Amino acid sequence: MRSQADENHPDLRSALNLLLSAGGKRIRPGLTMLAGRMLHAEHERLLSLSAAIELLHTATLVHDDLIDNSLLRRGIPTLNSRWSPGATVLTGDFIFARAANMAAETNSIPVMKIFARTLSTIVNGEITQLFGNRCTVDRESYCFRIYSKTASLFETSAQAAALISPVEEQVVEWMRQYGYNIGMAFQIIDDILDFTSQEDTLGKPVGSDLRQGIITLPAIIYAETYHDDGYAADLLAGRCIPEGDRIEELILKIRTSDAIQKSHAEAVRYVETGLNALRQVPAGPERFALEELANYIVQREL
Numbered sequence: 001m002r003s004q005a006d007e008n009h010p011d012l013r014s015a016l017n018l019l020l021s022a023g024g025k026r027i028r029p030g031l032t033m034l035a036g037r038m039l040h041a042e043h044e045r046l047l048s049l050s051a052a053i054e055l056l057h058t059a060t061l062v063h064d065d066l067i068d069n070s071l072l073r074r075g076i077p078t079l080n081s082r083w084s085p086g087a088t089v090l091t092g093d094f095i096f097a098r099a100a101n102m103a104a105e106t107n108s109i110p111v112m113k114i115f116a117r118t119l120s121t122i123v124n125g126e127i128t129q130l131f132g133n134r135c136t137v138d139r140e141s142y143c144f145r146i147y148s149k150t151a152s153l154f155e156t157s158a159q160a161a162a163l164i165s166p167v168e169e170q171v172v173e174w175m176r177q178y179g180y181n182i183g184m185a186f187q188i189i190d191d192i193l194d195f196t197s198q199e200d201t202l203g204k205p206v207g208s209d210l211r212q213g214i215i216t217l218p219a220i221i222y223a224e225t226y227h228d229d230g231y232a233a234d235l236l237a238g239r240c241i242p243e244g245d246r247i248e249e250l251i252l253k254i255r256t257s258d259a260i261q262k263s264h265a266e267a268v269r270y271v272e273t274g275l276n277a278l279r280q281v282p283a284g285p286e287r288f289a290l291e292e293l294a295n296y297i298v299q300r301e302l
Contacts, residue, residue, distance in 0.1 A: 019079065028153055142216065175278075
């Protein structure tokens with residue numbers, strides 16, 4: 001991944017090194033590597049695909065931080081906190097292009113198609129969130145948003161690994177289902193943590209999505225369950241809760257309600273569905289690791 005900026009502008013090399021040095025869990029390329037090894041993909045093609053997946057994810061984070069005006073990610077200053085908006089956008093574009101180049105090294109047209117489709121899905125989801133209605137309690141819209149934002153790339157990570165492996169179409173579909181379902185669970189858990197973690201851990205205010213009028217699953221379930229509550233009535237009517245004492249009270253109500261446990265139960269159901277698909281593939285150390293990965297997603301500290 002670092003080599004993708006070689007022979008380019010020194011600032012691009014510095015930016016890519018900064019972004020990669022920030023670390024992260026590397027779940028998506030890890031998922032790709034495990035799935036490909038399990039299905040006997042050719043090693044060099046699998047390495048290129050895994051790096052492409054992580055570079056695509058990195059590029060989306062560059063643009064996300066600029067859109068959200070985030071100054072920190074993973075405890076270090078974001079690119080947009082140091083550079084102009086134009087330079088930040090161009091760096092993200094450069095990383096998208098290099099990710100596509102690495103995906104092309106798999107020599108698989110199906111992989112290139114799914115790669116392009118995933119990028120389109122992510123961008124469409126961001127545009128929909130930017131221009132869509134705020135403060136709307138709508139499960140269908142929520143599922144579309146978290147698929148676009150997160151699950152689509154998990155889905156691609158697993159499905160693309162199968163596409164470059166010597167397996168039948170049914171196995172490709174099982175892997176797609178696995179990736180999709182654990183990706184949906186991953187984002188639900190992130191949305192729970194937005195309410196249950198501490199501000200110094202999150203790196204942003206608790207309940208930051210709700211403060212921006214973005215209604216996630218815990219708030220949806222709270223509004224559906226406690227519809228007689230005045231705050232819930234406002235959300236169900238599509239009315240945003242203004243910043244101040246009222247939003248703080250609502251956040252506290254959600255984080256101490258059973259909406260958190262009910263949201264977690266939905267994430268667990270997604271993981272169980274994904275594991276059911278994965279278990280159609282013969283057992284082995286890589287499949288066991290993928291099972292552990294799925295369980296880790298819903299066991300992250302709440």
